[in-house]
Amino acid sequence: MHTIAWLILGLPLLSATCIHLGFKRNQGLSTLIATSSALITLILSLVILGNGKDTSTAFSWVGAMGEHFKGIEIGLRIDQLSRGMLIVVTGVGFLVHLFSLTYMKDDRAKARYFCGLSLFMFSMTGIVLASNFIMMFIFWELVGLSSYLLIGHWYQKPSAADASKKAFLTNRIGDFGFMIGILMLWGITGTVTFSELELWSATPAPFNSTYLGIALLCIFAGAVGKSAQAPLHVWLPDAMEGPTPVSALIHAATMVAAGVYMLARFFTSVDLEIIAFAPQTIAWIGGITSLLAALMATQQDDIKKILAYSTLSQLGYMVMAVGLLNAQAGVFHLFTHAWFKALLFLGSGAVIYACHHEQNIWKMGGLRKKMPLTFLTFTIGTLALMGFPLTAGFFSKEQILEAALHQSTPLFVMAAIVATLTTFYMGRLLLVAFLGENRSKNSHHAKEVGALMLIPLVTLSVLAVISGYPFVASALSPLYDHVDFHFGPAFWASLTALVVGGGFAFTFYRNAETDPLSDKKIALVFRNKFYVDELYAQIVRFGQDCVAAIVHFIDELIIGGLIVGGCSRAAEGFGKLFGRLQSGNLHGYATLFGLGVILLIYITVFVP
Amino acid sequence: MASLNDYLLVSGLLFAIGLAGVIIRSNIIVIFMCLELMLAAASLTLVAFSRFNVSSNGLPDYDGQVFVFFIITVAAAEVAVGLAIIVALYRARQTINVEDLTSMRG
Numbered sequence: 215m216h217t218i219a220w221l222i223l224g225l226p227l228l229s230a231t232c233i234h235l236g237f238k239r240n241q242g243l244s245t246l247i248a249t250s251s252a253l254i255t256l257i258l259s260l261v262i263l264g265n266g267k268d269t270s271t272a273f274s275w276v277g278a279m280g281e282h283f284k285g286i287e288i289g290l291r292i293d294q295l296s297r298g299m300l301i302v303v304t305g306v307g308f309l310v311h312l313f314s315l316t317y318m319k320d321d322r323a324k325a326r327y328f329c330g331l332s333l334f335m336f337s338m339t340g341i342v343l344a345s346n347f348i349m350m351f352i353f354w355e356l357v358g359l360s361s362y363l364l365i366g367h368w369y370q371k372p373s374a375a376d377a378s379k380k381a382f383l384t385n386r387i388g389d390f391g392f393m394i395g396i397l398m399l400w401g402i403t404g405t406v407t408f409s410e411l412e413l414w415s416a417t418p419a420p421f422n423s424t425y426l427g428i429a430l431l432c433i434f435a436g437a438v439g440k441s442a443q444a445p446l447h448v449w450l451p452d453a454m455e456g457p458t459p460v461s462a463l464i465h466a467a468t469m470v471a472a473g474v475y476m477l478a479r480f481f482t483s484v485d486l487e488i489i490a491f492a493p494q495t496i497a498w499i500g501g502i503t504s505l506l507a508a509l510m511a512t513q514q515d516d517i518k519k520i521l522a523y524s525t526l527s528q529l530g531y532m533v534m535a536v537g538l539l540n541a542q543a544g545v546f547h548l549f550t551h552a553w554f555k556a557l558l559f560l561g562s563g564a565v566i567y568a569c570h571h572e573q574n575i576w577k578m579g580g581l582r583k584k585m586p587l588t589f590l591t592f593t594i595g596t597l598a599l600m601g602f603p604l605t606a607g608f609f610s611k612e613q614i615l616e617a618a619l620h621q622s623t624p625l626f627v628m629a630a631i632v633a634t635l636t637t638f639y640m641g642r643l644l645l646v647a648f649l650g651e652n653r654s655k656n657s658h659h660a661k662e663v664g665a666l667m668l669i670p671l672v673t674l675s676v677l678a679v680i681s682g683y684p685f686v687a688s689a690l691s692p693l694y695d696h697v698d699f700h701f702g703p704a705f706w707a708s709l710t711a712l713v714v715g716g717g718f719a720f721t722f723y724r725n726a727e728t729d730p731l732s733d734k735k736i737a738l739v740f741r742n743k744f745y746v747d748e749l750y751a752q753i754v755r756f757g758q759d760c761v762a763a764i765v766h767f768i769d770e771l772i773i774g775g776l777i778v779g780g781c782s783r784a785a786e787g788f789g790k791l792f793g794r795l796q797s798g799n800l801h802g803y804a805t806l807f808g809l810g811v812i813l814l815i816y817i818t819v820f821v822p
Numbered sequence: 823m824a825s826l827n828d829y830l831l832v833s834g835l836l837f838a839i840g841l842a843g844v845i846i847r848s849n850i851i852v853i854f855m856c857l858e859l860m861l862a863a864a865s866l867t868l869v870a871f872s873r874f875n876v877s878s879n880g881l882p883d884y885d886g887q888v889f890v891f892f893i894i895t896v897a898a899a900e901v902a903v904g905l906a907i908i909v910a911l912y913r914a915r916q917t918i919n920v921e922d923l924t925s926m927r928g
Contacts, residue, residue, distance in 0.1 A: 798927030800853070800920040804845045 215262070216271040219290045222258045222300065223343055225251045226335035233329040241324045245315060248328035252311040252335060256304040263301055263690070268293045270345055270409065284405040289345035291408060295482065295545070298692030299342045299475055302552045303468050305677075307335050309670035310463040313560050316666045317459050317567055327367055327457065334360035334464060341472050346407040347396045347433075350476065354392065354436065357469050358385045364464060365456040377452035384449040388439015395432030402426055408483045415485040423489060430492040433480060434499075437473030441529045444503040448747055450526055454518040458566055461518060462559030466525050467552040474532040474548050478541040478693060497537025497621075501628045504530025506744065508635035512642070513732065513741035516573045517562045520643050524599060525555055527632055534629065535614045538621045543613035545693040550606035550681050554598035557674035561592035564667050565647065568660040576728060577654040578647040584660045587668055589648050591675040596644050598678040600637045600715070601708050606682030608708070613697055615704035630707040637715025645723040653727070829870035836863035850911070850918040854904055861897050865890045 229251035233244040272289025279285070311331060318324050337360055340353030359382075366378030400406050402421050403414045437443065442450035453465045464470070477496070504527045511523035528551050535544035566573055568585055582589045598607035611633065618626040652658040662668075680686050687694045699705075722730055731737045739745070795806070836859055843856030872886030912918050 796927065798924035800923070801845055801848070804841075808841050808845060 215265060215267065215269055215292070216290070218258050218262055219271065219292055219343060222255050222262070222304070223290065223336065223339050225255050225258075226332045226339065230329050230332035230336060233325055233332065238325045238329075244325035244328050248332045249308075249311040249315065251332060252304065252308040255335065255339070256308045259297075259300040259304045262292060263297050266297075272345055272407075282404045283400065284407070284410060286348045287346060287407065288349055289407070290343040291345035292343070295475075295478060295692045296342050298545075298549060298690055298694075300339065301690055302471075302549060302692070303335070303338050303342055306463055306467040306552055306556045306674075307331075307338075309556065309673060310459045310560070313462070313563065313667055313670045314457070314459040316664055317563055318457060321457075323367070327364070330360055330364045330367065331460075331463070334364065334469070338468050338472070342475070345409070346405075347399065348406050350479075351389075351393060351396060351436075354440065354472070354476075355389065357464075357472065358382060358389065358440070361385075361453070361464050361469055364460040365453045367457055367460070368455070371455065374455040377449075377455040381449040381453050384446050385439045388435050388437070388446055390435075391432045392436025392439070395429050395435065398425065398429035398432060402429060408479060411483040415483065418485075426484075427489050427492040430480065430489055431495060434477065434492070434496050437477050437533065438499065439473075440476075441470050441473030441533060442503075442526055443473070443499050443530060443533055444506055445746070447503060447507065447526050448743075448750060451519050451522045451743070454516070454522050458518065458559060458563030461522070462556045462563065465522065466555040466559045470525060470529055471532070471548045471552060474529065474536060474544055475692070477533070477536045478545045481536060481539070481541045482693070493537045493539055495537070497534050497625060500530045500533030500535075500537055501625045502530070504528070504534065504632045505628050505635075508632045508639070509740050510743050511639040512635060513729070513737050514639075515576055515729070517565065517575050517578075517643065517647060518559070518573055520575070520639060521555070521558055521562060524558075524636065524640065527636065528555065528599070531611070531614050531629065531632070534625060535617050538617045538625070540613070540617035540621075542693045542695040543610070543617045546687065546691050546695075547610035547614055549687070549691040549694075550598070550610040550678075553674055553681050554595045554605075554607055554678035557591060557595040557671065557678050558599065560667075560670055560674065561588055561595060564588045564663045564671065565592075565660075567667070568663055569656040570659075572654065572656040575643060575647040578657045578660075579650045579653040580648075581657060581660060582648045584652075584657070585662045587662060588671065591668075591671040592648065593644065594675040595678055596640045598682075600640055600712060601633060602712060603709070605679050606677070609682030609687070611708060612699070612704055613695075615707060616697065616702070619702075619704055626707075630711055633708055633711035634715040637712050638719045641716050641719025642723045645719060646726065650725060826870055826874045830867060833863045833866040833870065836860070836866065848919050848921050850908055850920055850923075853920065854901075854908065858897065858901070861893065865893050868893075 229247050232247055237243045237247065270289060270291040272287040274285055275288045276286040311328075314327070314331070318327055321327060334357060337353045337356035341350055341357060344350035344353060362378045362382040365381055366374050368374045369378070396406060399411075402425055403411060403418075405411060405414060439446050450465060450470065454461055456465070507523045507526035507530060511520050511527065514520045514523060528547070532544040532547050532551070535541070535547060564585070565578065565581060565588065568581075568588075569578060572578065594605070598605040601608045601611040615626065615629055615633070618629045681690065684694075684696050688696060729737075732741070742748075795802075797803075840856045840858075840860035840863060843859065844853050847853055847856065868886040868890050872884060872890075873882050875883040875886070877883060908918060911923075915923065917923070
């Protein structure tokens with residue numbers, strides 16, 4: 215078992231290393247190595263899932279420091295949470311590898327791309343299997359790196375290069391908080407290992423619960439960065455500059471869910487009764503993110519951007535559920551969301567591929583007839599995302615709404631509005647892109663994609679339906695609490711959301727040639743993402759200006775004025791002073807010379 | 823017979839006159855002559871010391887006097903060069919008055 219676990223972690227790294235050091239020239243071989251390593255890790259993960267035993271393995275990395283601080287270990291922890299997450303990561307990972315075979319067929323840097331994918335698989339399995347926060351943090355940074363590399367895969371495009379930089383820097387802010395949080399937690403509990411945290415929270419030594427709350431919020435900052443919650447959500451939509459399969463794997467299914475996974479890890483390790491105020495804050499941030507993102511999604515024209523905002527919104531849902539002390543619901547939604555959102559992204563990838571890299575939905579249209587299978591799978595994904603009854607999304611969303619209903623009415627209302635908006639913008643996407651008439655040459659020439667692309671789509675669409683049912687979820691989902699279904703307010707709310715959102719979308723966009731809502735003032739605000747980017751640009755500019763002013767002051771006054779200028783002025787002054795001596799008058803020189811001689815004689819004769 | 827002190831007194835006077843001339847006079851030729859005067863004062867001192875430094879065999883120490891021969895030789899060469907410079911200077915500036923020659927003022 216332990217060997218298998220280490221193998222799952224090691225294989226992608228081996229593949230990345232081999233490709234990077236050895237086979238970069240050989241595109242075909244690199245592709246083969248990466249894809250087969252993904253396939254093997256998927257099989258191994260299934261073996262671990264089949265085995266079903268909780269176990270952990272570790273070796274010490276840093277010894278204990280004093281009595282209070284236990285050491286750091288490098289270890290793997292296999293329990294229900296990590297087993298289920300492994301299936302998500304390797305499953306979506308493998309399907310994305312498969313999809314990329316076609317999607318990246320003509321890319322000249324295919325080897326680099328697959329090397330990046332392997333590196334990402336390594337980092338992500340590292341996060342999933344990590345047995346302690348320090349190790350998780352290391353892999354946390356590694357996913358950040360591989361995300362940066364993959365977003366910037368087409369680095370020749372300035373927008374892609376900028377987006378990768380933005381993603382990396384924004385994550386930096388969150389990760390810094392994460393690190394502080396880990397250190398605070400270490401200071402309070404004396405350990406960073408999850409199993410020992412469990413022991414500690416069973417019989418906690420006296421401590422200040424406010425500090426623990428702050429530590430949790432700092433750790434949450436890491437999730438805010440990685441899972442793109444407000445106010446650090448700005449990087450995720452821009453990250454869509456990367457290749458679409460990457461968006462499916464990293465920016466929809468796995469990496470962005472890492473924040474939720476990490477919070478779930480924390481919440482299942484530490485008893486929540488003892489934390490003061492932090493979960494409330496987390497829930498509200500999640501709720502606000504999901505609402506804002508859903509509003510922004512309603513006015514986007516880029517098919518990937520719409521999906522990106524919907525990812526933001528769904529991540530907000532998960533974070534909200536975790537914050538409402540219902541990690542089961544959050545992680546269950548993570549699990550179902552991973553499948554159907556990967557499906558949607560890969561579906562959009564197929565559409566983009568077929569339409570010769572056209573991403574504007576208003577230039578598509580009529581794809582239903584051109585790409586029937588893609589349309590079918592995309593519809594299934596959309597229905598799952600909307601929470602259509604009997605799809606996976608319905609079950610998980612139901613649990614979240616239920617949790618919100620029990621804990622906080624405002625959040626429940628918010629979640630219901632988000633559900634309505636989700637139906638609305640996904641209905642808009644489906645109606646505009648797939649139905650109606652062809653609106654451009656590219657969409658007119660589109661044709662159904664090949665089998666290698668359809669296999670992942672079909673597999674994922676099956677999973678997007680069945681992964682919500684109890685018999686699948688209890689076996690595969692990282693965390694799952696079976697909740698008996700009943701026709702309560704949550705059900706009616708989600709049904710109303712479906713009908714109202716769908717109805718509005720149908721009325722507005724049934725035969726629309728352009729967006730009928732786009733000239734409204736409020737639509738402009740949504741389209742421009744509430745001007746958050748502009749606000750940040752202003753803040754950054756202001757900060758830079760302040761720093762620049764200080765640096766300018768130091769440069770001008772202290773360095774320029776005192777040190778450099780001072781030296782030159784001193785030299786100049788002395789020069790002027792001694793320049794007077796050089797009168798050009800021979801008599802003056804002679805006098806001075808005589809006086810000097812007399813002085814010399816005086817000194818040699820009279821001074822002892 | 824004059825004592826060493828007398829010689830030194832005369833030599834000191836000569837040197838003082840020479841230095842005063844260099845400082846006060848403005849004609850460059852006079853200054854030049856005063857310089858020679860100072861040189862002569864130094865030579866006189868050397869000769870005087872040589873004459874009064876009698877060693878055990880009854881002979882004075884001739885080193886100083888030999889030195890003076892060298893000084894005279896070198897001074898002769900120096901005068902030649904110095905006068906040549908003064909002539910060249912006069913040709914260039916039409917003056918040998920040092921108060922007019924202040925182009926080296928800093």
